[in-house]
Amino acid sequence: MDKNLKFGIIGLGLIGGSIFKALCALKCNVYGVSKSKRTIDAAKKYCKNVSYSMDYIKDCDIIFICTPMNKILNILEELESILQPTAIVTDTASLKGFVCNKKRPYNFIPSHPMAGTENKGFSASYETLFQGAKWALTPFRGTNTKDIKTLKGIIEVLGAKPIITTPEKHDEAVALISHMPMLLAQALYKTTKDNALALSLASSGFRDMTRLALSNEEMANDMINMNSQNIQKSFCKLCASVGDLIKNDYPDQIKNIKKQRKKMYVDGINKLK
Ligand code: NAP
Numbered sequence: 001m002d003k004n005l006k007f008g009i010i011g012l013g014l015i016g017g018s019i020f021k022a023l024c025a026l027k028c029n030v031y032g033v034s035k036s037k038r039t040i041d042a043a044k045k046y047c048k049n050v051s052y053s054m055d056y057i058k059d060c061d062i063i064f065i066c067t068p069m070n071k072i073l074n075i076l077e078e079l080e081s082i083l084q085p086t087a088i089v090t091d092t093a094s095l096k097g098f099v100c101n102k103k104r105p106y107n108f109i110p111s112h113p114m115a116g117t118e119n120k121g122f123s124a125s126y127e128t129l130f131q132g133a134k135w136a137l138t139p140f141r142g143t144n145t146k147d148i149k150t151l152k153g154i155i156e157v158l159g160a161k162p163i164i165t166t167p168e169k170h171d172e173a174v175a176l177i178s179h180m181p182m183l184l185a186q187a188l189y190k191t192t193k194d195n196a197l198a199l200s201l202a203s204s205g206f207r208d209m210t211r212l213a214l215s216n217e218e219m220a221n222d223m224i225n226m227n228s229q230n231i232q233k234s235f236c237k238l239c240a241s242v243g244d245l246i247k248n249d250y251p252d253q254i255k256n257i258k259k260q261r262k263k264m265y266v267d268g269i270n271k272l273k
């Protein structure tokens with residue numbers, strides 16, 4: 001990675017703060033923009049170039065937009081009159097279809113780091129968040145391959161593995177692996193919450209299955225509102241799987257599921273290509 005690159009990060013929460021901390025630790029030239037005084041003051045302890053003003057990042061070469069999803073289209077629009085045409089911009093939104101609504105006068109390459117926790121804000125961020133994670137990219141057709149290569153290189157320096165796909169395939173996949181599981185965790189808790197004995201007896205299985213019920217509420221609302229069709233399709237598939245499991249050779253099917261699931265993660269990291 002070219003050490004002379006100037007990085008701009010908009011939104012210093014869990015994701016933006018983690019990118020910011022990782023790049024500060026690598027002694028890169030980093031500029032941060034955030035909304036609250038508390039976040040800005042905390043970020044200044046890592047690197048002094050932090051401000052409320054978007055103008056602060058106008059000369060940056062690489063920009064990460066890490067705000068909640070419902071703010072991103074306005075920011076992409078605002079950046080049109082601020083950035084150099086050579087700037088490479090990526091967002092980190094959990095959905096990719098909505099940001100691909102139009103081409104931009106800068107080099108916009110939508111992306112989504114497949115890492116996170118149930119916590120939010122700068123205080124929850126940490127520099128190793130992306131180590132061993134996948135990072136999806138959904139470039140527009142015709143995007144300069146040199147710019148894609150530059151962004152992929154930075155993602156690799158952050159410890160993640162870039163995966164190129166389309167916005168449609170991405171949004172369908174994340175409904176299965178992220179949005180449906182979150183809604184299931186919330187529904188599981190809601191179904192159980194009035195049974196005092198069940199809650200009192202609940203142990204690690206219930207704790208693990210409901211961890212996603214602790215998700216960032218603004219992000220959860222955005223996911224459910226903005227990916228509802230794919231989430232509905234995922235739930236239809238889930239219902240079909242439950243029926244199939246119960247009706248057709250349950251012992252054999254769960255044996256295979258257990259075998260495949262065991263191979264998928266090694267030391268907590270998804271090893272599938
Ligand atoms: P977060 O912890 O709530 O951080 C969002 C940050 O955005 C806040 O800290 C806030 O800054 C800042 N912000 C809000 N409006 C802003 C504005 N107008 N200008 C500048 N900064 C603004 O959320 P997150 O989990 O990092 O999520 C950020 C993005 O990453 C979302 O688009 C989400 O879909 C995506 N994502 C999240 C996860 C996950 O697991 N959490 C994983 C992958 C991708 P202040 O603190 O200064 O108010």
